[in-house]
Amino acid sequence: MDLIPRRIARVGTLHPRQEIRVPNSSEARVAVGDDGTEWVHKELMGVNQVLAEAVSFLLANRLDLPVPTGGVSRDSSGSPSWLSHLIHAPSHWQPSLFESIEDGPESMGTMYALDALVANEDRHDGNVLLEHRGEGTLRPWYIDFANAHVGSPAGLMGCRDLVPDPRPSHFRPAPLGEAVVRAATAAAHRVQAFSAECLAADAHEACDAAACPDLESELLRVLLYRCSELGSILPQYLRALEACR
Structure with a gap:
């Protein structure tokens, strides 16, 4: 078994797009990275929520569970927020x-x-x-x-x-x-x-x-x-x- 986890993307500049409204879900919006990747960006998250997303993503990858590619972005103060690759029209x-x-x-x-x-x-x-x-x-x-x-x-x-x-x-x-x-x-x-x-x-x-x-x-x-x-x-x-x- 590979000891190196499938790494979580670190994303720099994000260009915000439309909001996503989903019942029972965290506030989120579509954001686009400089490379054109479309992400679902959850801006209002605490450290513990980002940690839960991050470790669950890594464990899901070890189990071959289909989860969207995950990433993190930092605001000007260094606080992280979670990114999930956008799935279109699910x-x-x-x-x-x-x-x-x-x-x-x-x-x-x-x-x-x-x-x-x-x-x-x-x-x-x-x-x-x-x-x-x-x-x-x-x-x-x-x-x-x-x-x-x-x-x-x-x-x-x-x-x-x-x-x-x-x-x-x-x-x-x-x-x-x-x-x-x-x-x-x-x-x-x-x-x-x-x-x-x-x-x-x-x-x-x-x-x-x-x-x-x-x-x-x-x-x-x-x-x-x-x-x-x-x-x-x-x-x-x-x-x-x-x-x-």
Whole structure:
């Protein structure tokens, strides 16, 4: 396994464009970098939210979960904000679309495993984007980890066995059939096999992106613990999701 994480882009000048209005989501707008890349720019974010996005992005990449390319930008004071590559004209999650999603059981199961790992209680229909690919197929993109508890590592370490509660976000989960549960369990096994070196690299990269080097050791501690215990946390989360259906 590669010890070097897929790095988070550092973006300098941004040229703001139109606002994006999505229910239950952080305020955002389209912004364009000097190289022409179109980003969704969340300007009003705290350090802990940027950290949650950054570490979740890196872990998603390790799990091959489809997430848009991530980046950070700094304002004149050096405060970071999160960038996510713009997905044009997506639909949002509906359980009725599950059968049309590319690799639906595998990606949804992996998403559940990652949400359980980072303690993301903010999964809702608006942050599962579905890109139209032709012939009725949809490519999923999983976004918006800003409110995951992993962004406040000391707090999460204080309740380190926390099982995310999916009820407040009113997420309508996919059917938790055998294929989805099998994919989630397989993702958890991969997480449990992450080496300390891999997790240390991700903690360093995420804290550098979020401009919070003082949180690196605490973030690594909570990642090491949550990864090792995901085998017991995930089944509880899947039961909570099933209860929401």
